[in-house]
Amino acid sequence: MSSLLxxxxxxxxxxxxxQVLAQAMPAAQRFxxxxxxxxxxxxxxxxxxxxxxxxxxxxxxxxxxxxxxxWEAKCASCHGVFGESNEVFAPLVGGTTDEDARTGRVGNLxxxxxxxxxxxxxxxxxxxxxxxxxxxxxxxxxxxLSVEEVYGVTAYILHLGGVVPADFTLRDGNITQVQQKxxxxxxxxxxxxxxxxxxFDGTTVPDxxxxxxxxxxxxxxxxxxxxxxxxxxxxxxLAEQNRLVGPQRGARTASPVAGGAAPVAAAPQVVAQxxxxxxxxxxxxxxxxxxxxxxxxxxxxxxxxLVGPSWAEIAGRHKGNAAYLSGKIRAGGIGxxxxxxxxxxxxxxxxxxxxxxxxxxxAP
Amino acid sequence: xxxxxxxxQGRLRKAPESFLDRAAxxxxxxxxxxxxxxxxxxxFAAAAAGLAAPAPARQAPAPGAAADPNIVNLxxxxxxxxxxxxxxxxxxxxxxxxxxxxxxSPGLTQTTQASVxxxxxxxxxxxxxxxxxxFERHHQGWWDxxxxxxxxxxxxxxxxxxxxxxxxxxxxPSHSRFHFLECGANTGMEWGNVAVPTVQYTxxxxxxxxxxxxxxxxxxxxAGADFSRGKFLLAEGADGSSxxxxxxxxxxxxxxxxxxxxxxxxxxxxxxxxxxxxxxxGVQGVSWVKxxxxxxxxxxxxxxxxxxxxxxxxxxxxxxxxxTSLQECKSVVTTPSGGQxxxxxxxxxxxxxxxxxxxxxxxxxxSVDGGRHWRQARLQPPVLDKxxxxxxxxxxxxxxxxxxxxxxxxxxxxxxxxxxQLRAVRGSRSIYHNNAIQSWLIKEDxxxxxxxxx
Numbered sequence: 095m096s097s098l099l100x101x102x103x104x105x106x107x108x109x110x111x112x113q114v115l116a117q118a119m120p121a122a123q124r125f126x127x128x129x130x131x132x133x134x135x136x137x138x139x140x141x142x143x144x145x146x147x148x149x150x151x152x153x154x155x156x157x158x159x160x161x162x163x164x165w166e167a168k169c170a171s172c173h174g175v176f177g178e179s180n181e182v183f184a185p186l187v188g189g190t191t192d193e194d195a196r197t198g199r200v201g202n203l204x205x206x207x208x209x210x211x212x213x214x215x216x217x218x219x220x221x222x223x224x225x226x227x228x229x230x231x232x233x234x235x236x237x238x239l240s241v242e243e244v245y246g247v248t249a250y251i252l253h254l255g256g257v258v259p260a261d262f263t264l265r266d267g268n269i270t271q272v273q274q275k276x277x278x279x280x281x282x283x284x285x286x287x288x289x290x291x292x293x294f295d296g297t298t299v300p301d302x303x304x305x306x307x308x309x310x311x312x313x314x315x316x317x318x319x320x321x322x323x324x325x326x327x328x329x330x331x332l333a334e335q336n337r338l339v340g341p342q343r344g345a346r347t348a349s350p351v352a353g354g355a356a357p358v359a360a361a362p363q364v365v366a367q368x369x370x371x372x373x374x375x376x377x378x379x380x381x382x383x384x385x386x387x388x389x390x391x392x393x394x395x396x397x398x399x400l401v402g403p404s405w406a407e408i409a410g411r412h413k414g415n416a417a418y419l420s421g422k423i424r425a426g427g428i429g430x431x432x433x434x435x436x437x438x439x440x441x442x443x444x445x446x447x448x449x450x451x452x453x454x455x456x457a458p
Numbered sequence: 459x460x461x462x463x464x465x466x467q468g469r470l471r472k473a474p475e476s477f478l479d480r481a482a483x484x485x486x487x488x489x490x491x492x493x494x495x496x497x498x499x500x501x502f503a504a505a506a507a508g509l510a511a512p513a514p515a516r517q518a519p520a521p522g523a524a525a526d527p528n529i530v531n532l533x534x535x536x537x538x539x540x541x542x543x544x545x546x547x548x549x550x551x552x553x554x555x556x557x558x559x560x561x562x563s564p565g566l567t568q569t570t571q572a573s574v575x576x577x578x579x580x581x582x583x584x585x586x587x588x589x590x591x592x593f594e595r596h597h598q599g600w601w602d603x604x605x606x607x608x609x610x611x612x613x614x615x616x617x618x619x620x621x622x623x624x625x626x627x628x629x630x631p632s633h634s635r636f637h638f639l640e641c642g643a644n645t646g647m648e649w650g651n652v653a654v655p656t657v658q659y660t661x662x663x664x665x666x667x668x669x670x671x672x673x674x675x676x677x678x679x680x681a682g683a684d685f686s687r688g689k690f691l692l693a694e695g696a697d698g699s700s701x702x703x704x705x706x707x708x709x710x711x712x713x714x715x716x717x718x719x720x721x722x723x724x725x726x727x728x729x730x731x732x733x734x735x736x737x738x739x740g741v742q743g744v745s746w747v748k749x750x751x752x753x754x755x756x757x758x759x760x761x762x763x764x765x766x767x768x769x770x771x772x773x774x775x776x777x778x779x780x781x782t783s784l785q786e787c788k789s790v791v792t793t794p795s796g797g798q799x800x801x802x803x804x805x806x807x808x809x810x811x812x813x814x815x816x817x818x819x820x821x822x823x824x825s826v827d828g829g830r831h832w833r834q835a836r837l838q839p840p841v842l843d844k845x846x847x848x849x850x851x852x853x854x855x856x857x858x859x860x861x862x863x864x865x866x867x868x869x870x871x872x873x874x875x876x877x878x879q880l881r882a883v884r885g886s887r888s889i890y891h892n893n894a895i896q897s898w899l900i901k902e903d904x905x906x907x908x909x910x911x912x
Binding site for chain 2: 140233278292325329341386
């Protein structure tokens with residue numbers, strides 16, 4: 095063996111030894127120079143979660159009255175003045191009784207005929223409400239509420255749900271007692287096989303098991319449910335949602351098929367693609383994109399009322415009046431279309447005018 | 459319809475004997491010489507429509523039969539100069555594939571920021587979902603975050619809270635794994651009855667990718683996590699909702715949970731969490747926190763909004779099951795599937811996808827008679843842990859009504875249930891974790907419909 099080869103082999107053995115050593119080393123020493131210690135200020139800035147045992151809850155308080163004030167300005171537009179709105183999100187309150195507050199189980203959850211489930215019917219931890227409002231509300235401006243406002247809004251929802259009286263002030267010191275009044279505080283279980291770890295000491299066994307029968311199985315292959323005819327077109331023309339080559343085509347569903355006629359397989363037609371990148375978008379397309387990006391579409395739809403009036407209604411009343419509309423978008427308002435306020439939109443003048451022009455032209 | 463081309467035009471059929479009289483044949487040949495192929499197609503199709511059985515496809519055409527203009531007339535792309543390289547720096551699918559899009563289900567949500575789009579499973583091959591077709595679920599809108607400003611913090615029950623940049627993380631030894639990612643609400647609209655027409659909407663909240671990243675356990679070790687007290691983690695995102703979910707420490711300790719930046723060989727797409735997301739194999743998508751910015755080690759579950767108000771399963775006794783996270787054994791036939799029309803009788807390769815959050819798919823059975831009889835399907839390699847598996851089976855359709863189903867079994871022995879079996883235990887108000895057997899009804903005219911059986 096040449097001396098060069100010997101030296102190379104020695105080097106390799108040495109490297110292998112290092113490798114073994116590396117595996118045994120603590121991770122922090124294995125990867126020197128990767129990551130750094132977080133400062134206390136950094137941890138404080140991000141570690142805002144509030145746990146079910148209220149660890150993480152900042153000291154403070156907020157009254158139902160304070161909450162109502164914040165609510166009407168920043169929350170009612172999506173959730174309704176009384177948290178009852180089903181237009182944008184599911185209703186927050188309703189469906190609970192005084193009996194539920196006593197037992198901690200919501201009786202209506204046992205009824206298969208009870209329509210819908212409100213937040214208050216499902217809520218089992220008051221920490222969840224506080225944490226979510228603090229981190230994610232208002233919808234278009236998350237993390238903008240003060241500690242007092244979060245306490246207040248939490249108290250207001252609890253009041254709407256019949257958990258606390260109108261003159262109540264929610265504090266870090268009394269939140270544990272409020273927890274004991276939640277109508278569905280005893281309504282949850284972790285005793286099931288769908289948690290992937292062992293942390294809950296629950297079962298890991300599936301609760302439903304299928305059959306392995308291969309022939310002459312005792313099933314009744316009878317159709318019990320299918321899409322009603324009126325829903326056939328609800329998802330657009332399925333012909334345009336399937337590939338144009340292969341063993342089958344999409345069914346043509348956009349227009350009603352003549353009674354009794356065979357379903358028509360789609361003709362190989364290429365759907366127009368969105369404009370090529372770099373192509374100049376029209377003003378209308380820009381306005382529509384801006385309306386969506388600015389969350390206008392959470393409350394306004396083209397042709398029907400959601401929380402606020404439709405684009406068509408607005409255009410009908412303020413045709414050609416772009417300046418008025420852009421001003422209204424930036425200032426916000428209440429009373430013109432009902433009692434639900436529209437919060438001011440933080441848009442530049444140009445963007446507001448783009449939307450105003452678009453609306454004034456009928457929102458094409 | 460006059461404007462419609464026959465999608466079967468690619469097949470050249472032999473003219474059956476004696477279906478045209480001598481004069482008609484002469485007229486056809488004259489038209490052929492004049493190059494009016496459309497007339498010939500019309501004449502042949504009209505004659506073929508009256509036939510009871512499909513003509514054998516592979517016989518040689520009769521002497522003098524019309525030649526396929528797609529063969530005999532050389533197209534422009536054979537006679538001209540094509541486009542140069544790098545016409546498009548990041549390539550796109552053919553314009554003929556434009557029908558394959560993520561789609562929303564109309565009316566499902568009132569806002570487009572707290573919404574979902576479905577992947578077009580009816581048209582995908584193999585097990586990988588193209589990144590641009592990966593389903594989306596956003597709780598408060600999506601962002602395209604500057605990776606140089608993004609940070610990941612690890613705090614809670616650790617010796618020293620740590621901060622990592624994306625540069626830091628990408629220096630670490632990475633690994634790549636294929637896993638499915640399924641929303642807990644996938645198929646949720648169908649708990650009570652048939653609600654949507656196609657597999658895109660029934661099952662399209664699942665996708666499968668190769669994810670690249672670093673095992674979370676490595677980062678926890680670097681921060682000096684307390685593994686004796688730290689039984690749960692909180693994962694938190696950097697979006698407006700600062701999405702938060704409780705993660706089991708046992709999965710993290712097994713090495714499965716990954717902090718990923720790569721997906722299908724490229725960086726994550728913004729809609730899927732660029733620049734960092736958590737990968738929690740086998741667990742519902744909501745736990746795969748996007749725009750991941752913080753991991754907190756703790757000693758109790760966190761009871762976040764999506765663990766108390768949503769992603770809880772309502773049982774018939776009025777109790778909500780909480781922290782139901784695992785995606786159980788499930789499968790669906792994607793070809794053929796709802797909203798499609800079979801072009802002809804004859805041979806088909808029934809194909810679909812199977813998966814299990816508990817492990818590997820062990821077998822898939824397929825029935826074409828609504829579950830009376832089953833045949834074992836082929837599993838197409840690779841068959842991977844907590845990953846989509848493609849299956850297929852041969853089938854000759856005789857033109858009579860058929861109900862096509864698939865039934866998966868995983869390597870723990872868990873068998874996908876029927877709707878009747880699932881509802882007997884969980885009722886029909888769960889919303890989440892519907893893994894029932896899907897049924898597609900094929901009618902005599904070839905149209906495939908979504909149905910549920912008694």
